[in-house]
Amino acid sequence: MDEKILEFFTALLERLSGISYTTGKEYLIESRLNELALSLGYKDINELYQSIVKKGVDSKLLNEIIDALTTNETYFFRDYHPFEALRTHVFPELFKKREVEKRINIWSAACSTGQEPYSIAMLLLEHFPRFLQTYKITILATDISQKCLEKAEKGVYNQIEINRGLPVTYLIKYFKQDGAHWYIDEKVKKLVKFQRLNLLESSMRLSEKFDLILCRYVLIYFSEEIKKKVLIDLWKLLNPGGYLLLGATEVPTVTFSDMEKKLIGKTIFYRKKD
Ligand SMILES: C[S@@+](CC[C@H](N)C(=O)[O-])C[C@H]1O[C@@H](n2cnc3c(N)ncnc32)[C@H](O)[C@@H]1O
Incomplete structure (x- = not known):
């Protein structure tokens, strides 16, 4: 993924949620965002980024980005x-x-x-x-x-x-x-x-x-x-x-x-x- 796009999404996520993606986790962001882009009807993350640059980002899309980039691992009685x-x-x-x-x-x-x-x-x-x-x-x-x-x-x-x-x-x-x-x-x-x-x-x-x-x-x-x-x-x-x-x-x-x-x-x- 283009460095500029990666930086855009990681900065956006950190500002919104505090989550900071460390170096080495680029593959995770890329795969999660690509999946989101496809589910929204874009060809890939590049196209989603271009659309945001052109039209801006509404709260629904912001929520979808948060949903896509948070790690939600959990289970009942975790650690017991x-x-x-x-x-x-x-x-x-x-x-x-x-x-x-x-x-x-x-x-x-x-x-x-x-x-x-x-x-x-x-x-x-x-x-x-x-x-x-x-x-x-x-x-x-x-x-x-x-x-x-x-x-x-x-x-x-x-x-x-x-x-x-x-x-x-x-x-x-x-x-x-x-x-x-x-x-x-x-x-x-x-x-x-x-x-x-x-x-x-x-x-x-x-x-x-x-x-x-x-x-x-x-x-x-x-x-x-x-x-x-x-x-x-x-x-x-x-x-x-x-x-x-x-x-x-x-x-x-x-x-x-x-x-x-x-x-x-x-x-x-x-x-x-x-
Ligand atoms: C790995 S899960 C942990 C869930 C549960 N506490 C457990 O231990 O099983 C982390 C959760 O933190 C949430 N999260 C991340 N950033 C957050 C924030 N700024 N405010 C509230 N929740 C956040 C994520 O959406 C995710 O559901």
């Missing part, structure tokens, strides 16, 4: 041990801490196609049903990709997606099969609220604060500067006593005086001191 730590330690502690207000806010930031927030919802249904009756528990699930959110909201998964990470007991209890599709139960669905949100704008767009924030496997795509900005915003949105969970390979590149690192089982959480 964080969910064990949530079950054995974090949720019991949060329920105790909030026994007066009886309110817990959870945020799955960058939720992709919904497996992460639905895993949390199933965990609560399975292990904390009493608290679902007596507490107001919200699970907000956000992502920048409209396409991912549409799939997440439907809650319909194929056999490959179901086979990844989902314990069979959960499959039997919380899914219904229809041919090649698995439909997540309404009682799981109704616990999760999906919303489009760019992590670069979260501090402006969200007014509530959270007791648990999951922001996993997305910071890895950001430059150091953006990563820092996003972490500062996430930290502001965390309640005292609340927990931040990152991906297993991710470490915060900025620390705060009220941040404590807690190893629970095999999982590192970042807790905001009370």
Whole structure:
């Protein structure tokens, strides 16, 4: 692909989403954009670029570019041990801490196609049903990709997606099969609220604060500067006593005086001191 076209799309993506494509990933951009260009009726990426230069780019096309260039890899109960730590330690502690207000806010930031927030919802249904009756528990699930959110909201998964990470007991209890599709139960669905949100704008767009924030496997795509900005915003949105969970390979590149690192089982959480 022409250097100028590559630069145009990588700069556009970074400005819109914070995602910075590193050198060596040109093939990925090229193949993803070529696929998008073909699906929009262009001969190739070159033709799509020429059309943008001539006519500009509307919000629908911007969304399609974001959808095409984001990596949406996810699966149910990803890494498993964080969910064990949530079950054995974090949720019991949060329920105790909030026994007066009886309110817990959870945020799955960058939720992709919904497996992460639905895993949390199933965990609560399975292990904390009493608290679902007596507490107001919200699970907000956000992502920048409209396409991912549409799939997440439907809650319909194929056999490959179901086979990844989902314990069979959960499959039997919380899914219904229809041919090649698995439909997540309404009682799981109704616990999760999906919303489009760019992590670069979260501090402006969200007014509530959270007791648990999951922001996993997305910071890895950001430059150091953006990563820092996003972490500062996430930290502001965390309640005292609340927990931040990152991906297993991710470490915060900025620390705060009220941040404590807690190893629970095999999982590192970042807790905001009370
Ligand atoms: C690899 S997936 C991780 C999904 C899930 N958190 C997990 O760990 O399984 C990364 C997600 O981040 C989303 N994303 C990328 N940049 C974003 C941004 N600026 N704001 C919100 N979501 C973003 C992508 O659309 C994608 O769905």
